[in-house]
Amino acid sequence: MPLRNVPIRRKLMLIALLTTAGTLLIAGAALILFNVLRFKEEMVADLTSLADVVARNSTAVLSFGDPGSAADTLRSLSARKPIVAAALYDKNGKLFARYRQGAEVKFPARPGNAGSASIPGGLVVFHPVMLKGARIGTVYLRSDLSELTARIRVQALAVGAVFLISGLAAVFLSSGLQRLVSEPVLDLSQTAKAVSEKQDYSLRAEKRGNDELGQLVDTFNQMLGQIQQRDSALQEAKEELEQRVDERTRELARRNEELHQSNKELDDFAYIASHDLKEPLRGIHNFSNFLLEDYADKLDDDGRSKLETLMRLTRRMETLIDSLLQFSRLGRVDLAMDRVDLNAIVAEALESLAITLQEEKVEIRLPRPLPTVRADRVRVGEIFANLIVNAVKYNDKPQKWIEIGALQNGSQAGGKAPVFYVRDNGIGIPEKHYDAVFRIFKRLHSRDKFGGGTGAGLTIVKKIVERHQGRIWLESTPGEGTTFYFTLQEET
């Protein structure tokens, strides 16, 4: 596990432990090094003074050339354990007598300079033998480092013991003291976790002191307080909003209901009114006809002409009432929804209008097949028939044409419902009348122009489209033509 992922408790203990260990290691190493150096100095001093004694005791043997006695003198050094070799050199630097502990020691062929020197695993000293102010030889002593090694071992053991005890003490103390730092942090962390998990912003971290951690806890708690405030404000706002939406929805439903009701009443009224209007109208027509037939010879031309006008007006009135009935019926009956092949519907409509189309020499364009949709077969036929009649009627061009189709991707309005259209090269409609053309009995032109009509056709078309949850609109350029678009289902 990388160090940065170690829990903070362990980290703190580790810091204490490593600090202690590092410090002790340096101190111990320094102590041992210092002692080694000092002890080496002592060893050199000891060895030098020993060499001096040997030198003083060797003056006679050197003077009188008695190597046997010299060897005896040197052999007395065997009591000194660290001395592994000793030798006497004469005035001319020749080896005169020697002593060694063990056979592996080699003696220098010639004495070195007076003084001490370190060699691998030992210490050597050359000391001059002086007699009456004259140098008559050299003492050579060699000591091993066994005492030094033993001393280092003892000290290393001591340092190791201190190391161990201090380490234990550090673990013990730091395991207690690390809580000062780690507990506030852990507490803070747990609080943060609890807040995050329970979404409970009323929780608070416990403050233990006034140090940086205490300040952190304060800041954290302040932040929690702010979040809590905002959260409750948000909650209130949300509840208020929900309440308002509820109210609106209820109101909307009520209004919708009212609207529905009034719509139905209106439909009922229109039906009843037009139905009841038809009977007296028929009476007027019939009696006008009787009058014209029975009293023709008693009337002059002017009278007859006026009667004929009266009859024409009643016929027109009847047509208007029929249209109104038809329109109001559309709002009352249920649609017979079914899968409908629009190609067949359009073909039927064209067939029923075949005579008119032939008379007017209208070219019919069907650029591509139409889809099959769910709709009321009869009503959809009325849509196409009305739009085609309109297109033929309001056209003053010598070469008339009508194009019927569906938009390729069906998405002029952005929805996925297919969009159908009926296009002509007729007289066009000024933009300000786009809405007016759908109003019932609204005519843009005088009654006799463009073949007359009740002015209910587009209103009925719009009603059928709307009963299918669809939409109808138009685009037009006056003098060039008009396109009516419509859909037959809800656009989502």
Add this chain to the structure above:
Amino acid sequence: MALLRVSRKALPLFIAACWLGGFGLPGMARAQGAVSEYDVKAAFLFNFTKFVEWPPAAFADEHSLLKICVLGEDPFGKPLRELATGEVGGRRLTLKYLENLSHLESCHVLFVCRSERDRLPRILVDLHTAPVLTVGDTPGFTDQGGMINFILEGTKVRFDVNQEAAERAGLKISSRLLALAKHVKGRP
């Protein structure tokens, strides 16, 4: 520094003095063969001066010469003369060859040659307790009251010491010298 001032010609003698006695290094036999018994004895005689302390009265002052006398027929010859040009403990050496027994007490070291064997008792009586280190080359020299006598052990030169006689004369012989003597008379 006396030894260091020994001339180059005296070197073989020194080597002999130091190495005589069968100390087993290969080069030694040659050196031993090249030096005579009296070359060694001359070196010994010279070295004795370094291990003997004379009473202050034996010298006029601290710069007085240390006088080595040879009584009788000189067996040493040139080597001793060359050694005696040196200096011991700050005193210059001087070498005298004596014919008769006058002024014996003015010497610090008196070598009595074998030729004087017959006159030995008289010489020793004459000197009595005078601070003169008597060195002989005659068997029984120390028994008669001489202080140091050369003896031969095989080919090796050694010496006996009569410590009593030296003490009587007020001379202190270093224990290191005594340690090398074959016999020490008067040792407790």
